[in-house]
Amino acid sequence: MVGGGPAGCAAAIVLAGGGAEVAVVERSAYDGIRIGETLPPEVRLVLERLDVWDRFQDDGHTPSPGILAAWGQPEPYANDFIVNPYGCGWRVDRTRFDSMLASGARAAGAVVLSGTAVDRCVRQPDRGWALTVTSGEGSSSLSATFVVDATGRSSSFCRALGSRRVVHDRMVALVRIMSPAVEGAAVDRRALIEATADGWWYSAWLPDGRLVLAFQTDAGTGMRARWDEWLVAAPQTAARAAVARGGEVRVITANSHRSEPVAGDGWLAVGDAAAAHDPICGLGILWALESGVTGAEAIRSSAVARYDVDVRERFERYLTTRTVYYRAESRWPDAPFWRRRHHDAAS
Ligand SMILES: Cc1cc2nc3c(=O)[nH]c(=O)nc-3n(C[C@H](O)[C@H](O)[C@H](O)COP(=O)(O)OP(=O)(O)OC[C@H]3O[C@@H](n4cnc5c(N)ncnc54)[C@H](O)[C@@H]3O)c2cc1C
CATH class of the missing domain: 3.30.9.100 (D-Amino Acid Oxidase; Chain A, domain 2)
Structure with a gap:
């Protein structure tokens, strides 16, 4: 696992829980500022699937009853989660949240190497991978039969393999x-x-x-x-x-983009490394966790080609949803920011 954010940790929990030997290599020590802290009620489902729901609830995050939106009109209106079957949304301490997921990965049997970066990844004659990693103690090597790119928006592993970035806005x-x-x-x-x-x-x-x-x-x-x-x-x-x-x-x-392809022989990408979304859709962490799970299941069932298709199709549906959000705001039809987003619907 290259990267130990929500996507990498979710994939590690599923793979290690299924008996695979898993290492999560994470550059940070889970101590810096991380952006993205609002979670929708539906996150409960995937946290339960990862067996970390109890840890999450014990971690002092703030329940959130809903959001206020001054969108389409100057006065804010409430969009409450009161009728959501999964309860409230959440405002999380993101560093604690990611660190909790790393603990979940360890509990499932994965080795988490924090404070360690993957610098290089080279295909081996036996179809495995040789990774050069660097930590405070210097450089060393790791070998792997399968590599998951969970590096977030940089998607550095995919790109080094020649995967193209399809960018939708700036x-x-x-x-x-x-x-x-x-x-x-x-x-x-x-x-x-x-x-x-x-x-x-x-x-x-x-x-x-x-x-x-x-x-x-x-x-x-x-x-x-x-x-x-x-x-x-x-x-x-x-x-x-x-x-x-x-x-x-x-x-x-904060733009929308996806990697093309997101999977190949001996590798796949999860989370933002596979597809990054406009924050207006509130998808980021939920997508990271869900794609971590589905990516890991695809590895376990040797269905990475299907995963590649599923990610592309889901991203197409997301683009339509994004346009619906932006079209709900029509007060500045000639302003370049809104024109670009309203135009997406027609293209
Ligand atoms: C302005 C903004 C606001 C947002 N707000 C929200 C929000 O409120 N709610 C929400 O759900 N989402 C939000 N998001 C999106 C959300 O933050 C991301 O979708 C989510 O963090 C993606 O998780 P990830 O695990 O794919 O990647 P990341 O969280 O980016 O994790 C990638 C990890 O990989 C590590 N890494 C990278 N390269 C290497 C390497 N070479 N070696 C080792 N480790 C490496 C990094 O240190 C990092 O820990 C927001 C995004 C933006 C831009």
Whole structure:
């Protein structure tokens, strides 16, 4: 497993649980900031399938009753999970969540090498793989009969093998994690989505009390300098930011793309390495976990060609759903950001 995020850990749990010898090689020590913290109620199903639902519930994440959306209109409306059969959604401490999944992989029998990066992966004459890995203790080698690319949006293993990246847009997110100005002040714990002419804002209070703000727009120059201008255009989000302070603005890729192919002889990709989604669809971690499970099952049943087709078909359905979301906002039909997304529906 190259990468120990949600997708890599999910695949490791299924494979190790089935008796395979599995190593998860993860660059980080599960100690840095990770982006993406809102989980839909349906995540319960896959966490139960991975046998980590009890660990998850014991981990101090915040239940989320729903989201607020100023989308298609300036006043926010509530989109509650009250009628969802799987209960509430969740706002997770992402570092703790990923670390919990790594513990789940260890409990299933996998070896997790954190603080270790895969630098190189070379095909062997026996059809296996030789991997060069680097940790604080230097470089060493690993051999594997099958490699899973779970490296996230970089999809570095697929790309090194010649897999093509099919890119659908150039969305980025400007992300800032702020501290509360007044500790313990009462705040609305629901995530808020607010559309503006140039893109859309997401904001949510994290379990540790900090506020995450993200502005999704198309990549351009001088974006950080436009933070305040963009924030003023979103009064509901600006009101949240007004009771928080600090934090640096980081620009990260948030576009939709998929790898082509996502599987081949002795390898496949899961999670964002296989297909990365627009955050508006709220699919990221759920997809990472589900594709980790289905990818592992495909390896176990020697059905990787079918997996490749399934990922492509599911991504096509996602693109249609994405357009439906964007078409629900029609206040700025001539603004380039919205025109590009409304146009997708017709193409
Ligand atoms: C702005 C933004 C907001 C988002 N918000 C949400 C949200 O609220 N809810 C949601 O569900 N999703 C959200 N997402 C998406 C979500 O974060 C991703 O879909 C999810 O993290 C994908 O999981 P993954 O395991 O495929 O990849 P990742 O989480 O990226 O994990 C990949 C892992 O591989 C490791 N790695 C990479 N290269 C190597 C290497 N060479 N050797 C060893 N290790 C390596 C990395 O350290 C990392 O731990 C958001 C995305 C963006 C861009």
